[in-house]
Amino acid sequence: MWLTKTSDGSAVAFDPPQNISYLVPTGVAYGSYAGKTIQLQFNGFGNLYGIPGYCVNPVNNSAADCSTPNVRYVPAFSIPDGATMSLNNTPLIVKALDAEIRLKDIGANASQCSNMPLAGQILPSSGTHDMSSSSDAFYIGVKPTVTASPKVIDGIVQ
Numbered sequence: 001m002w003l004t005k006t007s008d009g010s011a012v013a014f015d016p017p018q019n020i021s022y023l024v025p026t027g028v029a030y031g032s033y034a035g036k037t038i039q040l041q042f043n044g045f046g047n048l049y050g051i052p053g054y055c056v057n058p059v060n061n062s063a064a065d066c067s068t069p070n071v072r073y074v075p076a077f078s079i080p081d082g083a084t085m086s087l088n089n090t091p092l093i094v095k096a097l098d099a100e101i102r103l104k105d106i107g108a109n110a111s112q113c114s115n116m117p118l119a120g121q122i123l124p125s126s127g128t129h130d131m132s133s134s135s136d137a138f139y140i141g142v143k144p145t146v147t148a149s150p151k152v153i154d155g156i157v158q
Helices: 028-033
Strands: 018-023 037-042 053-056 072-075 084-087 090-093
Touching: 018 084
Parallel strands: none
Antiparallel strands: 018 037, 053 072, 084 090
16 A cells, blocks of 8 residues: 555655654653663654653553553653754754643642632623624634735644
8 A cells, every 4th residue: 555646646755764862861850861862763843752751640640551541651751942963964953842741649638738728610601702793702803814825834834
């Protein structure tokens, strides 16, 4: 099986993934990988694979067996923004496209929660809104007129 171009029926060529060596910085945040060189795989814009990791329970972020259903694989560390790498003698600077924060479960009876004031929330009573109507308090404005094709799609200049 292969993918063909509709214009001329020829087979589409795919670039193979490219390997990049990365020297993990030193420091406690990098765990047992600190100061070691690891092999990463670059599969095109926004696709850098191979950062070691482990699985966690999505309910409380505790370590979990990866063969357990509904666990989440997370990286053991994050490559800091501004880190440099080289791909075929081309210097690259790393910038995260996505980030997340996982919080530790401190338990229902934790002392940090005992003095936390909880205020009741009032549900909105005004019903639904029509954001396309200029008379609505949540009006977002006139839909813009698109006059040209997009210049960048998924980070790739067209």
